Every structure is written in C-alpha cells, then in structure tokens.
Amino acid sequence: MTPRVIALDLDGTLLTPAKTLLPASLNALARAKEAGFLPVIVTGRHHVAIHPFYQALxxxxxxxxxxxxxxxxYHAKKVIESDPLPVDQALQLIELLNEHNVHALMYVDEAMVYEQPTGHVLRTRDWSLRLPVAQRPTFTQVDSLAQTATEVNAIWKFALTDENSDKLNAFALHVEQTLGLECERSWHDQVDIARRGNSKGMRLAQWVASQGMTMQDVVAFGDNFNDISMLEAAGTGVAMGNAEEAVKARADVVIGDNTTDAIADYLYSHLL
Structure with a gap:
C-alpha cells in the first residue's frame, strides 16, 4: 500500500545537527505535497519552538x-487535541526533582520555563536567539516551577537533563513507578516526562483516523526512543542511520544519517 502521510520527527531526523533543514529534504517534501502526500511534523518540541521549520515546509x-x-x-493558532499533566501530578514531580537535584524545563501554554539554566536550556536559548524575532520561542526563568504550575492553563511536559545518564535513567524509572507518568528518552542527555498514555504514535494515530485513514497509510521517520511508538505503529517505520541500535531494531527500514540526503532519497525512490 502506498503511504499517504509522511510523519517526520525533527531533531536528529529531519534537522541536521546544526538545526537546519537540508535543501534536498525541502525539495522532496515540496514534491511530495504536490503529489498529494500529507507531511506532518511529530516532535518532542513545544509548538513555539518549531516556527521556522513549519514555515519553511x-x-x-x-x-x-x-x-x-x-x-x-498553526493556522488557527490553537490546540486541537490534548492531554496535559494534571497540576497535582506536576507538583509531585517537581517535589521529586528538588529531592533528587534534577533540573527540568517545564513546557506550558505558549512558553518554556525553568529555574536553573542547564546546558539544554542554554543550547536551545542560544539557537533561538539566532532566529528572526517573530520566530523565537519564549524561554522564561522563574523563581519557582511549583508556583508557575499553579498559574498556567496547561502543563505539556517536563524535559529533564543531566550529564549523568545513569542518574537520569534511574530517576525516570522512579518517576514511572511512583507517579505513573510517561518517561521517554528524547536525546542523549534528556528524558521527557508527560501524562501516561501520551506518545507520538498515539496522537498521530488519532489525527490519521480523523482524516479517514489508518496507520498503514503512514510512513514515519525518527531517530530516538520517543519515536518508537510511531515507527512501530506506522505502515512503514524508517529509522535514521544516526539512531540508537535499539531504535533501529524497532523500525522496518534504516536509512542514512541526518547529515545526508537520506530522507529525500527515500521519498524519491519509494513514494515519488
């Protein structure tokens, strides 16, 4: 069956390590749209942090x-479907973060907020400052994540970072066991925490069904553990060459890494 939906992760997949889109990828996806395919961004990012890519595509x-x-x-500037974290669970998580000295970026409403400027926060902030003002995401340092959690309308997720991978993994397991939240690794030094049941595969399947299709109509591209749910659910799951071996093992196809024209080559040879 020929796919009708092209689901694309951003970081580590469609984006290069420099957070840019390859010209070949842009051209191939433009051709795919002209041919009637539906490209969809499926990302760990907040919607305020994907403006330049959504617009370029x-x-x-x-x-x-x-x-x-x-x-x-993006066109109506509104959330369509969502399952944010309940405030009480967010407050319990923040308490654990403080107990274990783990720093987090909290994704809320139209912004990302933090208490301590970790490496992840600084890298993302520095990237955003290179963008035109209208495309820059909002990063705000706050005195208290707990206080902020009680003041916002929605808490989307927490992004945890720590240079000690073992510590981060152990903390994520503790959170899963004690709070029943969804913990997924999204980068080599980052674990994302969201409400149980939320995943890229689940939300993608929901949207695909709303369009009168099934996941067999989807080809999905990804590179990290938070992509596995959509790689496995899609008719064809495509892992990048730079993906972890455990991620590659869950995909149907493995292509070149995100510094090459591998995505464009796959689209031309299999869809176009």
Missing part, C-alpha cells in the same frame, strides 16, 4: 507536539 497539517501530548493548528 509550508505545511497546512497540524503539528503533533511534546511527544504527542497535544496537536496544534
């Missing part, structure tokens, strides 16, 4: 954000 499909916590209509 000239999409009209919703963006699936924060590992499937919600889908966002």
């Amino acid at each position: 000239a999409l009209d499909t919703p963006a699936i954000c924060c590992n499937g916590t919600y889908s966002y209509d």
Whole structure:
C-alpha cells in the first residue's frame, strides 16, 4: 500500500545537527505535497519552538507536539487535541526533582520555563536567539516551577537533563513507578516526562483516523526512543542511520544519517 502521510520527527531526523533543514529534504517534501502526500511534523518540541521549520515546509497539517501530548493548528493558532499533566501530578514531580537535584524545563501554554539554566536550556536559548524575532520561542526563568504550575492553563511536559545518564535513567524509572507518568528518552542527555498514555504514535494515530485513514497509510521517520511508538505503529517505520541500535531494531527500514540526503532519497525512490 502506498503511504499517504509522511510523519517526520525533527531533531536528529529531519534537522541536521546544526538545526537546519537540508535543501534536498525541502525539495522532496515540496514534491511530495504536490503529489498529494500529507507531511506532518511529530516532535518532542513545544509548538513555539518549531516556527521556522513549519514555515519553511509550508505545511497546512497540524503539528503533533511534546511527544504527542497535544496537536496544534498553526493556522488557527490553537490546540486541537490534548492531554496535559494534571497540576497535582506536576507538583509531585517537581517535589521529586528538588529531592533528587534534577533540573527540568517545564513546557506550558505558549512558553518554556525553568529555574536553573542547564546546558539544554542554554543550547536551545542560544539557537533561538539566532532566529528572526517573530520566530523565537519564549524561554522564561522563574523563581519557582511549583508556583508557575499553579498559574498556567496547561502543563505539556517536563524535559529533564543531566550529564549523568545513569542518574537520569534511574530517576525516570522512579518517576514511572511512583507517579505513573510517561518517561521517554528524547536525546542523549534528556528524558521527557508527560501524562501516561501520551506518545507520538498515539496522537498521530488519532489525527490519521480523523482524516479517514489508518496507520498503514503512514510512513514515519525518527531517530530516538520517543519515536518508537510511531515507527512501530506506522505502515512503514524508517529509522535514521544516526539512531540508537535499539531504535533501529524497532523500525522496518534504516536509512542514512541526518547529515545526508537520506530522507529525500527515500521519498524519491519509494513514494515519488
């Protein structure tokens, strides 16, 4: 069956290590749209942090954000479907973060907030400062994540970072066991925490069904553990060459890494 939906993770997949889109990828996806395919961004990012890519790709499909916590209509500027964290669970998580001295970026409403400027926060902030003002995401340092959690409308997810991978993994397991939240690794030094049941695969399947299709109509591209749910659910799951071996093992196809024209080559040879 020929896919009709092209689901694309951003970091480590469609984006190069320099957070840019390859010209070949842009051209191939433009050709795919002309041929009637539906490209969809499925990312761990907040919707405020994907403006330049969504606009460069000239999409009209919703963006699936924060590992499937919600889908966002860029043209109407509104959240479509969502399952944010309940405030009480967010406060319990923040208490654990403080107890274990783990720093987090909290994704809320239209912004990302933090108490301590960790390496992840600084890297993302520095990247955002290179963008045109209208495309820059909002990063705000706050005195208290707990206080902020009680003041916002929605808490999408927490992004945890620590240079000690073992510590981060152990903390994520503790959170899963004690709070029953969804913990997924999204980068080599980052674990994302969201409400149980949220995943890229779940939210993508929800949108695909709303369009009268099934996941067999989807070819999905990803590179990290938070992509496995959609790689396995899609008719064809494509892992990048730079993906972890455990991720590659869950995909149907493995292509070149995100510094090459591997995505464009796959689209031309299998879809176009």
